Amino acid sequence: MTSASLEARKTPRQGRSQATVEAIVEAAARILETTGPAGFNTNAIARLAGVSVGSLYQYFPGKQALIAELSRRNAEAALSGLVDVAAHTAGQPTLARLRAFVRFAIAQQAERPRLSRVLDQLEEGLPLTSDARATAPAILALLKPVLAAGEAEPDALTLDLIAGDCLALARTLIDRALDGPASCAGLEDRVVGALAGYLDGAGVAI
Amino acid sequence: MTSASLEARKTPRQGRSQATVEAIVEAAARILETTGPAGFNTNAIARLAGVSVGSLYQYFPGKQALIAELSRRNAEAALSGLVDVAAHTAGQPTLARLRAFVRFAIAQQAERPRLSRVLDQLEEGLPLTSDARATAPAILALLKPVLAAGEAEPDALTLDLIAGDCLALARTLIDRALDGPASCAGLEDRVVGALAGYLDGAGVAI
Amino acid sequence: MTSASLEARKTPRQGRSQATVEAIVEAAARILETTGPAGFNTNAIARLAGVSVGSLYQYFPGKQALIAELSRRNAEAALSGLVDVAAHTAGQPTLARLRAFVRFAIAQQAERPRLSRVLDQLEEGLPLTSDARATAPAILALLKPVLAAGEAEPDALTLDLIAGDCLALARTLIDRALDGPASCAGLEDRVVGALAGYLDGAGVAI
Amino acid sequence: MTSASLEARKTPRQGRSQATVEAIVEAAARILETTGPAGFNTNAIARLAGVSVGSLYQYFPGKQALIAELSRRNAEAALSGLVDVAAHTAGQPTLARLRAFVRFAIAQQAERPRLSRVLDQLEEGLPLTSDARATAPAILALLKPVLAAGEAEPDALTLDLIAGDCLALARTLIDRALDGPASCAGLEDRVVGALAGYLDGAGVAI
DNA sequence: GATGAATGAGGGTTCATTCAT
DNA sequence: TATGAATGAACCCTCATTCAT
Numbered sequence: 001m002t003s004a005s006l007e008a009r010k011t012p013r014q015g016r017s018q019a020t021v022e023a024i025v026e027a028a029a030r031i032l033e034t035t036g037p038a039g040f041n042t043n044a045i046a047r048l049a050g051v052s053v054g055s056l057y058q059y060f061p062g063k064q065a066l067i068a069e070l071s072r073r074n075a076e077a078a079l080s081g082l083v084d085v086a087a088h089t090a091g092q093p094t095l096a097r098l099r100a101f102v103r104f105a106i107a108q109q110a111e112r113p114r115l116s117r118v119l120d121q122l123e124e125g126l127p128l129t130s131d132a133r134a135t136a137p138a139i140l141a142l143l144k145p146v147l148a149a150g151e152a153e154p155d156a157l158t159l160d161l162i163a164g165d166c167l168a169l170a171r172t173l174i175d176r177a178l179d180g181p182a183s184c185a186g187l188e189d190r191v192v193g194a195l196a197g198y199l200d201g202a203g204v205a206i
Numbered sequence: 207m208t209s210a211s212l213e214a215r216k217t218p219r220q221g222r223s224q225a226t227v228e229a230i231v232e233a234a235a236r237i238l239e240t241t242g243p244a245g246f247n248t249n250a251i252a253r254l255a256g257v258s259v260g261s262l263y264q265y266f267p268g269k270q271a272l273i274a275e276l277s278r279r280n281a282e283a284a285l286s287g288l289v290d291v292a293a294h295t296a297g298q299p300t301l302a303r304l305r306a307f308v309r310f311a312i313a314q315q316a317e318r319p320r321l322s323r324v325l326d327q328l329e330e331g332l333p334l335t336s337d338a339r340a341t342a343p344a345i346l347a348l349l350k351p352v353l354a355a356g357e358a359e360p361d362a363l364t365l366d367l368i369a370g371d372c373l374a375l376a377r378t379l380i381d382r383a384l385d386g387p388a389s390c391a392g393l394e395d396r397v398v399g400a401l402a403g404y405l406d407g408a409g410v411a412i
Numbered sequence: 413m414t415s416a417s418l419e420a421r422k423t424p425r426q427g428r429s430q431a432t433v434e435a436i437v438e439a440a441a442r443i444l445e446t447t448g449p450a451g452f453n454t455n456a457i458a459r460l461a462g463v464s465v466g467s468l469y470q471y472f473p474g475k476q477a478l479i480a481e482l483s484r485r486n487a488e489a490a491l492s493g494l495v496d497v498a499a500h501t502a503g504q505p506t507l508a509r510l511r512a513f514v515r516f517a518i519a520q521q522a523e524r525p526r527l528s529r530v531l532d533q534l535e536e537g538l539p540l541t542s543d544a545r546a547t548a549p550a551i552l553a554l555l556k557p558v559l560a561a562g563e564a565e566p567d568a569l570t571l572d573l574i575a576g577d578c579l580a581l582a583r584t585l586i587d588r589a590l591d592g593p594a595s596c597a598g599l600e601d602r603v604v605g606a607l608a609g610y611l612d613g614a615g616v617a618i
Numbered sequence: 619m620t621s622a623s624l625e626a627r628k629t630p631r632q633g634r635s636q637a638t639v640e641a642i643v644e645a646a647a648r649i650l651e652t653t654g655p656a657g658f659n660t661n662a663i664a665r666l667a668g669v670s671v672g673s674l675y676q677y678f679p680g681k682q683a684l685i686a687e688l689s690r691r692n693a694e695a696a697l698s699g700l701v702d703v704a705a706h707t708a709g710q711p712t713l714a715r716l717r718a719f720v721r722f723a724i725a726q727q728a729e730r731p732r733l734s735r736v737l738d739q740l741e742e743g744l745p746l747t748s749d750a751r752a753t754a755p756a757i758l759a760l761l762k763p764v765l766a767a768g769e770a771e772p773d774a775l776t777l778d779l780i781a782g783d784c785l786a787l788a789r790t791l792i793d794r795a796l797d798g799p800a801s802c803a804g805l806e807d808r809v810v811g812a813l814a815g816y817l818d819g820a821g822v823a824i
Numbered sequence: 825g826a827t828g829a830a831t832g833a834g835g836g837t838t839c840a841t842t843c844a845t
Numbered sequence: 846t847a848t849g850a851a852t853g854a855a856c857c858c859t860c861a862t863t864c865a866t
Contacts, residue, residue, distance in 0.1 A: 661840085671841080675840090675841070
């Protein structure tokens with residue numbers, strides 16, 4: 001394994017290049033959604049993108065970089081949405097804010113059901129320096145003050161753990177609901193319930 | 207994809223073979239735990255098992271079969287343990303029974319932290335006929351009456367979904383706790399809290 | 413057995429690819445001629461072709477496809493030659509036409525003595541959909557009207573059998589003659605004699 | 619490839635060993651008939667014979683030796699039968715004797731249709747020292763005086779070639795007839811016709 | 825920049841043969 | 846002698862990556 005950087009090789013501003021990159025990223029996402037990690041190979045991606053492998057490698061130093069980019073976009077979309085939600089719900093009680101987060105998360109995941117889940121699998125092999133993995137902390141950072149609203153002084157490590165658990169927990173339930181046969185009714189309630197219960201069990205007052 | 211059976215090729219009675227099979231299975235598990243799916247190849251497994259590839263293929267018709275066997279063992283251990291727990295807690299209130307299940311699940315997962323998680327990933331590609339995937343329903347079947355204790359008449363699909371969610375939810379939290387830096391304190395409470403909250407949100411009285 | 417198509421993967425227009433394909437096909441033929449089916453493996457073929465295995469698989473989905481292509485070329489050459497001969501001898505008496513066919517067949521086989529024979533062996537395992545196996549009927553179709561020239565009404569099955577026998581018979585004798593030590597003298601007479609005798613024995617007037 | 623002898627390791631006189639050898643040979647023949655060269659591997663043969671691989675190697679130094687034995691038996695049966703036919707037809711005109719030979723050959727091949735053909739393929743890779751390949755000359759030797767009956771003095775090489783051609787020619791036609799859909803009617807006439815025509819073309823008076 | 829042909833290490837699987845029991 | 850577990854060389858095929866055009 002080469003230790004090539006995981007960042008994109010170029011961040012082209014020109015229209016054509018931009019379009020190429022988009023095509024590649026979209027093709028990669030689609031393949032991941034339809035065939036899973038199995039069919040995720042550079043040749044297939046390039047073909048589906050209507051581009052040559054060479055071009056793919058012009059914009060991404062390797063397969064890992066493509067995965068990283070996919071993750072980055074995924075996380076970024078989540079982050080920016082959550083920032084909005086956080087802003088809009090500022091001042092509301094914690095439970096209401098959580099519900100708003102959950103509602104957003106459901107909507108977000110519903111757009112590309114399998115994608116996040118498969119990406120998580122692929123990401124496991126990636127180094128932590130990756131841009132994508134850096135977005136997670138940002139999301140956590142967003143969540144932590146919400147959770148800590150009523151708290152006296154929970155230590156940082158604990159809070160990180162709790163926020164991370166909340167995220168994972170929500171994702172698990174949402175994934176399962178979107179996967180199976182028509183079971184999204186009441187999903188929001190179930191997730192919020194689980195989160196509330198979790199926080200209660202963790203000793204966090206909300 | 208070959209339609210080769212996923213069952214073991216031989217179930218040898220002789221001591222030597224038995225030991226070989228154990229060595230292979232154990233090596234496979236270890237590799238899965240240490241390197242993840244990436245390093246999981248038959249040559250590496252055989253080498254770590256101190257055995258030739260040929261021997262591996264004498265007992266398992268292919269890589270998939272090895273994964274299946276690993277899953278089967280994993281699921282079987284969980285199932286038999288849960289059966290015991292269910293028996294011992296018969297008659298107790300639902301919440302207490304859930305707590306007992308959770309406690310057992312934590313102990314169980316702690317033995318081989320990453321294994322189940324990685325197996326789940328690999329299992330996704332397996333056919334549903336697999337013995338391993340047949341154990342999941344059994345676990346659900348065990349869980350459903352416990353959850354439905356106070357219920358009037360929740361329909362089957364819903365109950366399957368709920369039980370599955372509970373399982374997934376618990377696994378997620380336990381996995382995360384075992385993964386990260388020493389955070390198992392209070393884990394049981396967190397999981398039980400999340401389950402209770404989830405069930406509440408799902409409209410299941412406990 | 414994978415149901416992978418037996419057709420070539422790409423039919424490249426660029427000169428380089430074209431040359432690669434030719435090199436591969438030629439190497440395959442040579443190996444078949446020199447070592448027989450035993451040495452016919454993709455690595456050896458690629459090596460002899462001065463090409464990497466990857467390239468081989470870029471143009472042929474598998475070993476079978478390569479065999480199929482070899483057969484196709486072989487059969488096609490025979491067919492097109494025989495069509496010419498048939499055209500040139502139209503109107504002549506049957507025996508003369510047979511002799512012309514035989515003369516052509518000898519010349520044809522002499523170019524690559526062992527090839528056809530070995531190919532026949534390998535082809536046995538191939539599905540009948542193969543392009544190559546579709547050429548055989550075409551050759552039969554060419555031969556049948558020639559044989560049926562003087563006939564009242566021989567039924568189709570019989571005629572297929574007879575034409576096939578003639579083909580096989582000629583091939584056997586020609587193969588043997590080309591194989592052994594300088595024994596081609598009089599070959600044409602022997603083959604024509606055998607054919608005439610066969611047809612006589614089969615009740616076909618010529 | 620080891621240059622191990624192709625002869626059987628032991629020629630056991632004891633009943634049990636004898637039976638084992640028979641079982642192995644019969645199993646090998648059956649596999650060759652049903653699956654062709656593809657499924658012809660020592661493990662499968664031993665299994666079908668109800669014997670361990672070890673035993674197989676006790677009686678045959680290798681796979682080749684097994685093939686050789688199969689060929690030897692095949693050829694021997696043909697030879698001994700032909701010797702009888704030759705004896706019974708001594709003094710008759712050549713054509714009548716040929717017909718008798720052909721009739722016998724048809725009966726013989728009909729017993730195990732595919733076997734001889736597949737064996738021929740496998741034999742190609744065998745060294746000429748093999749016992750089996752030594753039987754062919756004996757058959758030729760039997761045939762040659764019959765063919766040379768009316769001849770002044772055809773040289774040896776020519777006669778070998780002619781006799782060999784006759785053999786091959788007969789085999790080809792018989793094989794094809796036994797293979798296809800019920801086409802054995804008139805087979806004898808066709809074969810004899812072809813032989814007569816061949817000999818005529820070869821300048822051999824009969 | 826773009827292309828796509830070419831590369832070859834790597835991984836799954838088979839099977840002839842050996843040898844300890 | 847018989848057994849069958851074990852061996853490992855050899856083969857098929859994939860796919861990330863490079864580079865001449």
